[in-house]
Amino acid sequence: MRHAFLRVCTPSHLVFPRVRVTSFISYRPSRLNHSSSRPNLPISLTPHSAPFPARTHTCGTLSTRDVGSRVVLTGWLLPERQGKLVSFFPLKDSSGTVQLVLSRSDPKPELQALKHVPVESSVLIQGRVLLRPPSARRSGTTGEIDVQVESFILLNPADPAMPFLPSNPYNLPNEELRLKYRHLDLRRSVLTENLAKRSKVAHSVRNFLYDEGFVEVETPILLRSSVEGAREFLVPTRTNNLASNSPAFYALQQSPQQPKQLLIAAGAVDRYFQIAKCFRDEDGRKDRQPEFTQIDLEMAYVSWGGENSKNDLKSSWPRDWRIGASQVRTVVESMIKRIWKEVENVELPHQFQVMTYREAMSRFGSDKPDTRFGLHITDITRELPAERQNTFHQSNEILECFVVSQSHSPEFVEASRNCERDPAAELIIVTEQNHSDWPLRSNILDSSSPAKGDIEFTNVNRKLKLKPGDTVWLAKRSKMSKGGSTALGRQRLQLLEYALAKGHITLPEKPHFLWITEFPLFTRSDDDKEVFAKGRWTSTHHPFTAPLWQDVAALYGGEVEAVRGQHYDLVLNGVEIGGGSVRVHDANMQNHIFTNILQLNEQEKAPFEQLLHALRCGAPPHGGIALGFDRLMSILCKTASIRDVIAFPKTSVGTDLLFKSPAGVAADVLKQYGIKPR
């Protein structure tokens, strides 16, 4: 049976003359052949290891231009569909799908064995391209043609008991099972397309930056441990730490921050870039990966002034970008515009909007505001009567609110009454009855001083222009913005989520890009970093960010909280996709930050020794940025998770279900590294 198939179905010109196929197949122990259990099939399910010819075309690129040609195709065979006299088989490769036709009355009856080839098997087909009858023509490249099968070789049969069929979008198992069998899941067209798009964007980014004079430099992944804000991965070595006679470790780079600054300080490159792998051992945050990819830039001699600044610094300095590194802004905006043009065919505005951290927190309650919808926040402290104002002043707090108006924001009216509530935000529904004294329903206000009747809220009501049926969201917060969001900022997003889920609102198609600048340079650490900070100030972003030059006096004068940084975040549709800064290039200032502000001890400062030295050797002023490539791709591919734009992702707790890592290691292996389990 096997001989007959190979002799008849493989046309003579496809068989290489010296291939003595039968002779070596007969050597193969039959117990290794999984076809042996299905002896009645008219086809051998043995993989083909003998020579075969090259394909002449890929499936998805065949078109009416090829009608009449004889072609050799390779790909995966998808389920048969029976017509009256013929059978149809889609043949798929990563370029697309073409339809094979096989007449059931073909003079070569052996061809009918194609029906017995398991779905998802790899096959080589030789056939002729036919124009479909007019009624059967469909749109798309291959929609007007078929390929009539003349012969085929089964290159590699698929196990008929595969865990799932990637070609069947209607019966997909849960993500966990698909991650376990990622090698099958990746055969789904949607993932194939995401990977192709990722490659295209990376290509576009690299070409753009190369043309802009950037030099791509690979920086070490095996670096030295240094506490920069997140937990690192360690790599044991077989080297002993001579001083302490204890094992020595590399640390995986969290980002190429120090190496790239050293490259610029050296003058090795004027403009550096790298699409860099970074590593953070963070506790399973939603949609984070222990390894992730950054588009990483750094530029020497970044300066002040707008795009057209030559010598005339005064007139060209943009009013909204009051910091240095205007070149970084220009390069990133141009790069993003190029990506959207090439990949989405969307023209973005000439310049992106810029907003200070202070304004973002005040108007949107977030340092990465989603500016695609309204519900702006208002500070109403000053509209309160003096006595109540005083209470807030004393605690250094303010009272904020946003209004969901029946007439101006009808899409959020239902959301406002039904969405999830932030514990620190209060909802008050304005009615005919409470229209003038609604604030008295507020626990925040009521407890701040005794009520005096409706007259006291005249100014508030004049400012908010409320009508019965409107809802007001209220919250107080400390006057100086802290952290990434306020209660009202979070509440605003809850409303959006509800309204989107219910279909009450459709967000604009066009992406909203936004720069946030002038962050506070230092913050009291959040829980995440507390393990390293131990009650000291921490850098909001990292310790290398330069202060606003207007705040240098405050930096040396000890007004730590008041110092703003020359930092910029790039926000897209309410998602932070990147951040960067002008760096400190003054060694003494950098040392002041390490020693007097962050209060690092000598051991903690040690990993920065070479940076301080480089700054002392004539390092130029410099600045840069890093963009999260996974997140950018996730937005471009419209996926729910970054896992869908990564070929082999890990789960949120860092497990790789396909490769089954992390895994145990034998004690004798650990011994070489001078370590053992506790």
Add this chain to the structure above:
Amino acid sequence: MRHAFLRVCTPSHLVFPRVRVTSFISYRPSRLNHSSSRPNLPISLTPHSAPFPARTHTCGTLSTRDVGSRVVLTGWLLPERQGKLVSFFPLKDSSGTVQLVLSRSDPKPELQALKHVPVESSVLIQGRVLLRPPSARRSGTTGEIDVQVESFILLNPADPAMPFLPSNPYNLPNEELRLKYRHLDLRRSVLTENLAKRSKVAHSVRNFLYDEGFVEVETPILLRSSVEGAREFLVPTRTNNLASNSPAFYALQQSPQQPKQLLIAAGAVDRYFQIAKCFRDEDGRKDRQPEFTQIDLEMAYVSWGGENSKNDLKSSWPRDWRIGASQVRTVVESMIKRIWKEVENVELPHQFQVMTYREAMSRFGSDKPDTRFGLHITDITRELPAERQNTFHQSNEILECFVVSQSHSPEFVEASRNCERDPAAELIIVTEQNHSDWPLRSNILDSSSPAKGDIEFTNVNRKLKLKPGDTVWLAKRSKMSKGGSTALGRQRLQLLEYALAKGHITLPEKPHFLWITEFPLFTRSDDDKEVFAKGRWTSTHHPFTAPLWQDVAALYGGEVEAVRGQHYDLVLNGVEIGGGSVRVHDANMQNHIFTNILQLNEQEKAPFEQLLHALRCGAPPHGGIALGFDRLMSILCKTASIRDVIAFPKTSVGTDLLFKSPAGVAADVLKQYGIKPR
């Protein structure tokens, strides 16, 4: 003094109007100012943190086209050279160097402070481009112009006590010190140029592959431990291995071999590439790095036949490339040709030479032969008298030699008498006296059977055509080639090294590319891998390489030593720069190799489980290659070590002298990972 400088030397249009420079500098504690110890300088050595304008040009790109323009330049100030009436200062940035001129009788005497700026400081210069007097014009872009300084800002002073001056090529310290201060060493033009060239080649490679339909995919660096031939780096995690209640580890990828095969098996991409970071924890081999970079490719449905093969497999199959993956060969050759054309402006031959492993070992005594010079090796066993032949046959050995002839290879005559000798090779100098019976001087021959006088060596002498003064290098080896080189192969390279050092030979400028194919698929392990092999067969390259189809029978029949692989190495000037193969796509064959040939136990096979499953799911025939990017760049940049083409290299024992890694880690950090020092 400071005020005066800032007021006078910074022209008014360069000062941003709102910069109250004096006010904030006065806040700066003077103890932080390292200029305070040198109070008599007519310039403040304080870094400039206030706004400054953008440069208008880079130094190296100014030319006669710019004569008369006013320019703003930034860069590093190099040592002053005094002319009669003027001083010259080279100003350097990463684009090149331009000469500044400063008249010693300039009406702005403050400008003279430039002389007191320490060498290698970062400065901003405003000036006017002048055409040099004819006698002072030099070649090169900036050789015909000067820039007359009109004002300057000292952006960042260099410490006058830097460990060395990178601009002084005549007084460089040893490599160890330069590695410690890599941030200074990288300011040397030669390293700057190497990094730029590396970026250019990577760019060229990516563009070429992208245009050829390759998709760049990032594969995980954090993978699972699997023994593939080299020692891995482990990465402890805070996850516990549930089964054993012991710590769990990732392993850093040694190469993306499994992930790339899975991508192809999945059909996620038809052609994959990645410029990939790989990691191996090898004992300090010469010129290896614990992390290195590969140009990594894999292609689905690779097949037999030459470039022009369509359906006519028979006529297009090249005689020298008797294995599959002809597409990989074509792509790599085209890519290499593109690189040499774009970077070196050299046209390489249409196709590269191909040689079997067997021929390479016989003629050159090496599996990466340097074919740029002669001294070919000859097997003279059959020319020996029958009795002596027999001795060799019995021990399954052969006798080989190469001749250094006074007439044909005069460049090696001195080398042959003076170079270092391989312990297993014998040198005999042919004289008038021993011309006919010289082999009797050989220990190898003499001990193999008793001498019978000169008549017995007639055939040998007829074959070798020796003359008095010629030298013969002799060695015996086992008949079946093993390993990477023979004694004569190593001796051949010793002669070359000597002749090159003495200047007796100049190798051709044109690179010699060569493919080596048909390696034995399995070998008895060398010492390097013995720790894993434990006396079993090991894969010569890796366990996924497919056998020659003609040798499949031998594979299943137990003739392990006779099985040749569909492997190919790419060799350039005697250096292996890459290797790849057609992969096994038959799950049963792969399992046979794991189980019956390599005799892996279940635990050792576990890391390959997903690959075996992927092969069972209709994986296409596939093949690929990985090229060592560091070594390729080292050859292109003509450097003695790959360290010179890596921005931040480690020493041969894996130490990073700049970042001071590896380093000790506190016990409480290790505790989180469930490990402790032994």
